Amino acid sequence: MFKDATTDEVNNVVQQAWKAYHVYRKFSLKQRAQFMRRVAMELEACGEALIQTAMGETNLPEARLRNERARTIFQLNSYADACERGEWLDIRIDTAIPDKNPPKPDIRKMLVPLGPVVVFGASNFPIAYSTAGGDTACAFAAGCPVIVKAHPAHPNTSQIVADAIFKAVDKCIMPEGIFAHVHGVNFEIGKALVMHPYVKAVGFTGSYIGGKQLFDWANQRKEPIPVFAEMGSVNPVFLLPEKLRSAAADIAKMYAGSITLGVGQFCTKPGLIIGVESGSLQTFIHDLGKAVQQITPAAMLHPGIVKSYKEKKGNALLQEEVHLVAESETTVKENEGLPTIATASGSAFLDNPVLHQEVFGPYSLVIRCKDMNEIIEVAKYLEGQLTCTLMATENDIRQNEMLVEAVKNICGRIILNGVPTGVEVCLSMQHGGPFPATTDSRFTSVGADGIKRFARPIAFQNWPNELLPDELKNENPLGIWRTINNELTKSAV
Amino acid sequence: MFKDATTDEVNNVVQQAWKAYHVYRKFSLKQRAQFMRRVAMELEACGEALIQTAMGETNLPEARLRNERARTIFQLNSYADACERGEWLDIRIDTAIPDKNPPKPDIRKMLVPLGPVVVFGASNFPIAYSTAGGDTACAFAAGCPVIVKAHPAHPNTSQIVADAIFKAVDKCIMPEGIFAHVHGVNFEIGKALVMHPYVKAVGFTGSYIGGKQLFDWANQRKEPIPVFAEMGSVNPVFLLPEKLRSAAADIAKMYAGSITLGVGQFCTKPGLIIGVESGSLQTFIHDLGKAVQQITPAAMLHPGIVKSYKEKKGNALLQEEVHLVAESETTVKENEGLPTIATASGSAFLDNPVLHQEVFGPYSLVIRCKDMNEIIEVAKYLEGQLTCTLMATENDIRQNEMLVEAVKNICGRIILNGVPTGVEVCLSMQHGGPFPATTDSRFTSVGADGIKRFARPIAFQNWPNELLPDELKNENPLGIWRTINNELTKSAV
Numbered sequence: 001m002f003k004d005a006t007t008d009e010v011n012n013v014v015q016q017a018w019k020a021y022h023v024y025r026k027f028s029l030k031q032r033a034q035f036m037r038r039v040a041m042e043l044e045a046c047g048e049a050l051i052q053t054a055m056g057e058t059n060l061p062e063a064r065l066r067n068e069r070a071r072t073i074f075q076l077n078s079y080a081d082a083c084e085r086g087e088w089l090d091i092r093i094d095t096a097i098p099d100k101n102p103p104k105p106d107i108r109k110m111l112v113p114l115g116p117v118v119v120f121g122a123s124n125f126p127i128a129y130s131t132a133g134g135d136t137a138c139a140f141a142a143g144c145p146v147i148v149k150a151h152p153a154h155p156n157t158s159q160i161v162a163d164a165i166f167k168a169v170d171k172c173i174m175p176e177g178i179f180a181h182v183h184g185v186n187f188e189i190g191k192a193l194v195m196h197p198y199v200k201a202v203g204f205t206g207s208y209i210g211g212k213q214l215f216d217w218a219n220q221r222k223e224p225i226p227v228f229a230e231m232g233s234v235n236p237v238f239l240l241p242e243k244l245r246s247a248a249a250d251i252a253k254m255y256a257g258s259i260t261l262g263v264g265q266f267c268t269k270p271g272l273i274i275g276v277e278s279g280s281l282q283t284f285i286h287d288l289g290k291a292v293q294q295i296t297p298a299a300m301l302h303p304g305i306v307k308s309y310k311e312k313k314g315n316a317l318l319q320e321e322v323h324l325v326a327e328s329e330t331t332v333k334e335n336e337g338l339p340t341i342a343t344a345s346g347s348a349f350l351d352n353p354v355l356h357q358e359v360f361g362p363y364s365l366v367i368r369c370k371d372m373n374e375i376i377e378v379a380k381y382l383e384g385q386l387t388c389t390l391m392a393t394e395n396d397i398r399q400n401e402m403l404v405e406a407v408k409n410i411c412g413r414i415i416l417n418g419v420p421t422g423v424e425v426c427l428s429m430q431h432g433g434p435f436p437a438t439t440d441s442r443f444t445s446v447g448a449d450g451i452k453r454f455a456r457p458i459a460f461q462n463w464p465n466e467l468l469p470d471e472l473k474n475e476n477p478l479g480i481w482r483t484i485n486n487e488l489t490k491s492a493v
Numbered sequence: 494m495f496k497d498a499t500t501d502e503v504n505n506v507v508q509q510a511w512k513a514y515h516v517y518r519k520f521s522l523k524q525r526a527q528f529m530r531r532v533a534m535e536l537e538a539c540g541e542a543l544i545q546t547a548m549g550e551t552n553l554p555e556a557r558l559r560n561e562r563a564r565t566i567f568q569l570n571s572y573a574d575a576c577e578r579g580e581w582l583d584i585r586i587d588t589a590i591p592d593k594n595p596p597k598p599d600i601r602k603m604l605v606p607l608g609p610v611v612v613f614g615a616s617n618f619p620i621a622y623s624t625a626g627g628d629t630a631c632a633f634a635a636g637c638p639v640i641v642k643a644h645p646a647h648p649n650t651s652q653i654v655a656d657a658i659f660k661a662v663d664k665c666i667m668p669e670g671i672f673a674h675v676h677g678v679n680f681e682i683g684k685a686l687v688m689h690p691y692v693k694a695v696g697f698t699g700s701y702i703g704g705k706q707l708f709d710w711a712n713q714r715k716e717p718i719p720v721f722a723e724m725g726s727v728n729p730v731f732l733l734p735e736k737l738r739s740a741a742a743d744i745a746k747m748y749a750g751s752i753t754l755g756v757g758q759f760c761t762k763p764g765l766i767i768g769v770e771s772g773s774l775q776t777f778i779h780d781l782g783k784a785v786q787q788i789t790p791a792a793m794l795h796p797g798i799v800k801s802y803k804e805k806k807g808n809a810l811l812q813e814e815v816h817l818v819a820e821s822e823t824t825v826k827e828n829e830g831l832p833t834i835a836t837a838s839g840s841a842f843l844d845n846p847v848l849h850q851e852v853f854g855p856y857s858l859v860i861r862c863k864d865m866n867e868i869i870e871v872a873k874y875l876e877g878q879l880t881c882t883l884m885a886t887e888n889d890i891r892q893n894e895m896l897v898e899a900v901k902n903i904c905g906r907i908i909l910n911g912v913p914t915g916v917e918v919c920l921s922m923q924h925g926g927p928f929p930a931t932t933d934s935r936f937t938s939v940g941a942d943g944i945k946r947f948a949r950p951i952a953f954q955n956w957p958n959e960l961l962p963d964e965l966k967n968e969n970p971l972g973i974w975r976t977i978n979n980e981l982t983k984s985a986v
Contacts, residue, residue, distance in 0.1 A: 022898060087981065092921040092942070105911060107921040112901065114934075219712045223877070223928045226935070384716070397960050405515060408605065413952040416960075418598060427979060428585040428600040430952035435716045441607075441949040442719070449585070449950070456934040457942070459906040459923035467890050467909075481981050486920060488580065488974050488981065 002155050002183035009182065010192045016177030017116035017145040018198040023175040025113045025143040028470070029084045029478065035172045036080035036140050039132055040073045042164035042171075050160050054126050057154040059299035059335065064262065065127065072128045075425055076137050082427070082448030083141035086480035089471055090457065093484045093493060105462045108472040111455035113143030114226075115200030118193045120214070121151035121158060122205035123301050124265045130154070131161035131181065134445055135203030135228070140178075142454035144201070147180045149190055153302040155183055187213075194218055194227075201454050204229040205267070205445070208358075208436055215439045228453050229439040230432065232267050232358045233386035235420045238375060238407065239275035239284065240396035243417070248284040251391055255364070256291030258419035260339045263298045264362030265305070268387050268420040271358055274346075274367040274378055285366050289326030289341050292362075297328050297336040300361065309337050309361035316359055321348035325366065337361040346374040350381060372400060379406040384434025384441065387413045387420035410434055412441060495648050495676035502675065503685045509670030510609035510638040511691040516668040518606045518636040521963070522971065526573035528665045529633050533569035535657035535664075536562065536625055543653050547619050550647040552792035552828065557755065558620065565621045568918055569630050575920070575941030576634035579973035582964055583950065586977045586986060598955045601965040604948035606636030607719075608693030611686045613707070614644035614651055615698035616794050617758045623647070624654035624674065627938055628696030628721070633671075635947035637694070640673045642683055646795040648676055680706075687711055687720075694947050697722040698760070698938070701851075701929055708932045721946050722932040723925065725760050725851045726879035728913045731868060731900065732768035732777065733889035736910070741777040744884055748857070749784030751912035753832045756791045757855030758798070761880050761913040764851055767839075767860040767871055778859050782819030782834050785855075790821050790829040793854065802830050802854035809852055814841035818859065830854040839867040843874060865893060872899040877927025877934065880906045880913035903927055905934060 005013075024032075043050075054065045082088060089110045097104035117139040121130030128134065131148050139146045150158035162181035169179055182189065194202055194217045202218060204211050204227065211229030218227045239251065258270055273288075275281040300306045317324055317340075325341040332338040339362040346369035349355050355365060369375045379388075388411040390397070390404065397404060397416075408414060412433030423431055423446050431446035432438040438445070443453045465474050474493040476482065481490055498506075517525075536543075547558045575581060582603045590597035610632040614623030621627065624641050632639045643651035655674035662672055675682065687695055687710045695711060697704050697720065704722030711720045732744065751763055766781075768774040793799045810817060810833075818834040825831040832855040839862035842848050848858060862868045872881075881904040883890065883897065890897060890909075901907055905926030916924055916939050924939035925931040931938070936946045958967050967986040969975065974983055 026898075082979075085979070087976070090942075094917070094919040094921040102915060104917055104919075107917060107919060109921040109923050215717070216712075219709075224708070224932070226933075394957065394960060405519075408951060412950065413954060414956075415954040416956045418955050422595060424587070424597055424600060426587040426597075426600060427976060428587040428602040428952055430602050430950045432950075434949075439717070440719075442945075444950065447585075449583075452935075456927075457905065457923045457925075457937065458901060459921055461906055461908040462911045463907075463909045464887065467887060483580070483920060486575075486578070 002159070004184045004186050005182040005189050007192055010189060011196070013147055013180035013182060014116060014193070014196045014198045017147055017180060020145045020175040020177030021113070021115050024145060024178050027143070029086055032141055032143065033080035033084040035168060035174055036076050036083065036137060038168040038172050039165050040076035042168045043069065043073055043132055043161065046160055046164050050157065053160055054154065054157040057157050058126050058301050068125065068127045071425065072132060075128065075134055076132065078425065079137045079141050079448050079451065082451065086471065086478055088448065088451045089480065091471060091480060091482040093472065093482055095485060095493060107459050107461050108468065109457050109459040110469065110471050111452065112458050114454050114456055115144060116198055117144045117146050117201045117203060117454055118199050119146055119148045120190065120204040120206065121148060123151050123153045123305065125205070126154040126157045127161065129205045131158045132165055134450060138450040139454045141451045144454045145178045147182065147193060149193060150181060150183045152185045190214065191217055195221060197223065200225055202227040203445070206231065208232060211439060226453070227439050228443060228445060230267060230445050231436055231438065232360065233433065233437045234271035234356065234358050235268050235385060235387045235389070236272040236274060236382060237270045237389040237391065238403065239273065239281070240390060240392035240400060241276055242393040242396045243391045244275055244280040244284060248280045249287050252284050252287035253291055254419060256288055256295065258421045259364045260292065260295045260362040261421050263300050263337045265301060265360065266421050268423060270389065270420055271364050272367065273364055274369060274375055276371055276375065277368045281368060285325055285343060288366070292339045292341050293326050293329045295328050295339040296330050297332045297338050299335045300337045303335065305360065306335055306337065309359065312357065312359040313340060313361065313363050316355060316365065317342055319352055319354055321345055322355070341366065343368060346370060346378060350377060356383065372403065376403050376406055379403055379410065382410050384437045385411040386431065386433045386437045387411055387415060389415040389418065389420050391417055412437065497677045497679050498675040498682050500685055503682060504689070506640055506673035506675060507609060507689045507691045510640055510673060513638045513668040513670030514606070514608050517638060517671050520636070522577045522579055525634060525636065526577040528661060528667055529569050529573035529576065529630060531661040531665050532625055532658055533566045535660045536566055536654065539653055539657050543650065546653055547647065547650040550650050551619050551794050561618065561620045564918065565625060568621065568627055569625065571918065572630045572634050572941050572944065575944065579964065579971055581941065581944045582973065584964060584973060584975040586965065586975055588978060588986060600952050600954050601961065602950050602952040603962065603964050604945065605951050607947050607949055608637060609691055610637045610639050610694045610696060610947055611692050612639055612641045613683065613697040613699065614641060616644050616646045616798070619647040619650045620654065622698045624651045625658055627943060631943040632947045634944045637947045638671045640675065640686060642686060643674060643676045645678045683707065684710055688714060690716065693718055695720040696938070699724065701725060704932060719946070720932050721936060721938060723760060723938050724929055724931065725853065726926065726930045727764035727849065727851050728761050728878060728880045728882070729765040729767060729875060730763045730882040730884065731896065732766065732774070733883060733885035733893060734769055735886045735889045736884045737768055737773040737777060741773045742780050745777050745780035746784055747912060749781055749788065751914045752857045753785065753788045753855040754914050756793050756830045758794060758853065759914050761916060763882065763913055764857050765860065766857055767862060767868055769864055769868065770861045774861060778818055778836060781859070785832045785834050786819050786822045788821050788832040789823050790825045790831050792828045793830045796828065798853065799828055799830065802852065805850070805852040806833060806854065806856050809848060809858065810835055812845055812847055814838055815848070834859065836861060839863060839871060843870060849876065865896065869896050869899055872896055872903065875903050877930040878904040879924065879926045879930045880904055880908060882908040882911065882913050884910055905930065
């Protein structure tokens with residue numbers, strides 16, 4: 001096992017990261033991209049050892065972990081491409097107008113890196129949102145060194161990936177300190193990292209309690225820093241009447257799969273399904289229950305997650321007017337999560353905040369509302385979400401504008417006739433929503449726009465062309481899209 | 494005089510703003526822009542009454558206030574243009590790839606408004622950064638209703654401008670509640686506004702104490718919200734050796750003007766000038782002192798500002814090893830700020846945090862460092878700043894890379910051979926810097942990029958073209974620049 005980092009070790013890695021920051025931020029976009037691609041190659045080169053170790057530490061199946069590694073490699077490569085394209089730099093150039101009164105100076109703006117970033121790995125994505133995951137890739141692209149706090153549930157997996165990154169650091173002759181990896185079970189290590197004056201931003205994926213604590217610490221610093229915490233979501237699904245009448249059975253089948261995918265251990269798992277009481281809703285509930293009965297339970301990530309699932313689900317089922325619909329018919333082992341569906345009325349839901357809380361695992365609650373107005377009330381009452389889904393015909397959408405607007409108001413991604421699980425890695429993805437889904441709804445943690453989390457603008461006023469960074473030079477040597485005098489162009493000034 | 498708003502009144506205006514938000518956010522970019530241009534017209538139509546009232550309440554001279562009104566009108570019109578161009582929406586479209594495994598859905602992302610915004614007016618810009626100022630214009634462009642808390646130092650000026658906005662609301666048939674104006678001397682009114690659950694963002698320009706308090710309240714909410722507080726800066730100026738040798742007298746003249754412009758009441762006033770001890774620096778200090786002796790004192794904004802200037806300046810001058818260089822030779826009246834220059838050694842400055850604090854008014858401190866290394870130490874030791882300025886030849890810049898990098902690290906705008914006062918309104922402007930200059934260095938409060946402060950992304954997954962907002966439709970009916978499958982284009986999908 002790994003020993004917790006000491007306070008001295010934490011201080012030392014942050015000091016090294018601060019030094020590395022002053023070197024790395026001057027590296028060209030191309031150099032950063034090459035480094036990221038090398039990290040991807042080294043990750044690939046970890047081979048079977050990574051997959052086997054991750055299987056042992058997380059109980060996730062081999063195929064899933066192979067996919068997750070492929071996704072992580074894709075992230076590193078595609079964010080490297082985005083880094084090099086440079087559109088994320090948001091370059092704006094306004095040329096001088098010397099004969100204006102007063103004279104207008106030449107001003108040129110671009111994003112620059114914030115400084116060392118601390119990344120807390122996610123237990124449910126031991127590769128894609130951990131050591132060399134999305135946050136790390138975005139920070140490297142932005143020009144920031146990264147200090148990863150290994151998730152204590154998969155320290156060996158994290159160490160293997162960290163060693164791959166160290167190899168990439170060596171091979172690309174990156175500054176020492178651009179990457180550091182610390183272990184820690186004690187929460188004081190996380191606190192020491194977040195409170196260190198040379199740390200300038202934090203990325204986190206995990207529980208509300210954990211994320212909110214980091215956010216509070218960061219805001220209590222002498223110099224508050226941004227925390228990008230993705231803290232989960234119940235991902236409500238709204239079943240609209242026409243659609244439900246025409247496809248109750250199909251929706252039930254699709255959702256039985258989505259709710260139990262990966263033992264329900266996705267932050268986009270649909271934990272709440274809302275419809276108007278009707279024969280079609282009865283059919284849906286019946287079919288969903290039947291389908292879930294056939295799902296075989298599987299082992300969850302670690303004992304803490306199993307315990308929490310049992311407790312939170314148990315508590316939800318104890319609430320007044322909550323009824324069990326169905327459970328998997330297969331006998332569950334101690335380390336497994338039992339697929340479960342429950343139901344409650346709209347009024348019971350509106351009256352009881354306990355039912356609004358995420359139950360992380362293969363569980364979903366179907367809310368039976370008395371009419372569309374009550375559904376709108378539910379939508380208005382919900383807290384911020386990563387995703388909302390509408391199962392709806394075009395007619396349903398047109399006839400329920402108030403609901404659609406209320407739903408837009410509370411989420412970062414709004415899916416029509418699909419499932420929220422499966423988060424595509426692409427520029428248009430928004431993975432982030434109003435609090436408490438995330439601590440900053442203005443940014444995404446998936447897709448190359450996530451690079452912007454770790455950068456801030458700086459404007460150069462009245463600098464001669466030769467002394468400007470390449471990104472801002474008249475001749476546009478990097479061939480980047482830039483806004484010059486309010487016009488987007490790749491042309492020279 | 495105006496009465497303080499009651500708790501009921503505060504609650505009522507926020508409720509109205511929340512209702513208006515649901516209507517206004519669906520208004521087209523064109524409708525928003527038309528409304529903003531109408532506000533600009535109504536502001537112009539306020540005529541002499543506005544200028545005379547502002548002169549009476551702020552002691553600012555007529556010419557300055559006419560310029561400030563012109564600037565405010567320019568802001569409203571140019572942000573309206575930017576609103577309509579729509580580049581700020583950061584549209585990303587990734588089209589579906591149905592035969593990928595798993596199939597890639599169609600995803601389209603754009604920015605949507607956050608919700609009602611509370612704006613606290615600035616005492617030093619009664620028009621341009623108050624009631625219809627930059628924050629208000631940005632929020633309207635983003636699609637957010639605005640509640641202005643009038644600055645108690647210019648309530649009548651604020652009321653005149655508010656009435657102009659109400660006229661524009663009527664003429665453009667905007668939803669009731671899109672704008673509200675409340676008076677209040679008691680800080681509890683500000684607190685009630687910031688803590689109201691329907692308020693979703695805050696704009697503020699003023700003191701560190703005020704801004705930090707709003708920031709803390711906002712983060713203590715059940716749902717924390719972003720606060721964009723611009724809290725001042727000492728705007729350090731670094732005199733590099735070759736430049737200083739060649740132009741000490743010219744720089745002194747230029748800076749005497751910048752330090753005392755508008756009685757030193759700009760957040761970009763240069764409050765700290767740093768050079769290496771030398772004959773040229775002596776010449777500079779001597780000439781700066783001489784020039785400041787000739788500046789006639791003028792009335793400051795309000796008695797609180799005069800009092801604070803006297804106290805903070807007095808305290809700075811009492812510090813060990815701080816020496817008075819010169820004061821204006823004209824006798825100062827009770828409501829006036831006395832132009833003053835002081836000096837201290839680099840080591841005295843490094844040892845004494847009191848000297849790092851902003852003295853709001855016509856005062857600047859010249860730091861005599863023993864060598865360039867000490868200047869770098871000073872730069873590294875300084876807190877976040879709105880601006881830093883380098884007075885330097887190209888040789889100076891090339892030979893002092895460490896200093897230049899340290900300076901970039903602490904500011905939002907870096908000026909070469911100019912003065913920091915004078916903040917151009919254009920897209921390339923960055924008015925915002927690392928804490929404590931502002932609470933969020935990733936955003937600007939001047940220039941149309943300020944619109945993004947009040948918006949967040951939302952992704953539409955798998956929506957048919959007809960049901961998408963116009964901004965995201967295949968045919969690009971608004972003719973906006975969009976990133977489609979990683980390519981910036983104005984073409985249709």
